[in-house]
Amino acid sequence: MRPMSFYRSKLEAIFLVAILFGLTAPAQGPAKKWMTQWEPAKLVNGSPVLFRVTAPLQLEDLRGNFLGQEFSFRPSEACRCWYGFAGVSLTTKPGAYTLRVEGKGPSGKEAAMSYLVRVSAAHYPTSALKVAPGFVEPPKETAPRIEEEQAEKKKVFSTSAPEALWSGRFEPPAAAEVSGVFGSARVFNGVKKSRHTGLDFRVTTGTPIVAANSGTVILARPLYFEGNCVMIDHGQGLLTMYLHLSEFKVKEGEAVKRGQILGLSGGTGRATAPHLHFAVRWRGEYLDPRTLLELHPPAK
Ligand SMILES: [Zn+2]
Incomplete structure (x- = not known):
């Protein structure tokens, strides 16, 4: 003190x-x-x-x-x-x-x-990962795709309803154990790249992935790093993201309810093995999804 x-x-x-x-x-x-x-x-x-x-x-x-x-x-x-x-x-x-x-x-x-x-101050761990070399240094020919996707994501990230679309508690997107925590410093193939900005769930391919809360699907498409990715807008700048899916069960523009199946898990994009990467974004910042799941908002 x-x-x-x-x-x-x-x-x-x-x-x-x-x-x-x-x-x-x-x-x-x-x-x-x-x-x-x-x-x-x-x-x-x-x-x-x-x-x-x-x-x-x-x-x-x-x-x-x-x-x-x-x-x-x-x-x-x-x-x-x-x-x-x-x-x-x-x-x-x-x-x-x-x-x-x-x-x-x-x-x-x-x-x-x-x-x-x-x-x-949070105490986030450091973890070492091995991935295919192409994902640490993406091959030159993928640069236009990655650039285009970055521009699309920027546009999608700035899309959020002025009113809150969620209510009540946030539900885990998969009934599975956590295999990777938020905030850990990630060392890809010996090179420190970034912090892990989501929460990983250990799921095999084909596991149903559900919406953490109600909102609107603002993105449901394949991306280079994220693989098949779903993003939900919960309003007022709060988004949740579901990565590496093998299959989509929702379309962009669709309204979804808490617990609704968004897709099936997989290992598409930058993934060492099938798992779900679940991320929470608020006003341009990634926040700890585990804390979001532990909040107790009033029921109504
Ligand atoms: Zn992850």
């Missing part, structure tokens, strides 16, 4: 103590107070985050700002609270960051509150 003098005020220090328990309530104000909770209780770089807020007054809407990203909250009868989805990028440094929430009451009265939210 840093010395007390580091913090701008005693109040901030009180917040930080409360933050350790993933729960804060400001020490002043009317009898009914602002309350904010978040999941997971310990945030790290690469975490998806679910914020829940209760306000001291009836609100018509609620917006949040965290790590430079604006996001909106939804009201829930189940929790009698507002909940909103945000993320901490892989490159975010450990520290205390401000969550600002702002809402409007029935008479148009603005209400706002700020919290300090601590982000710790």
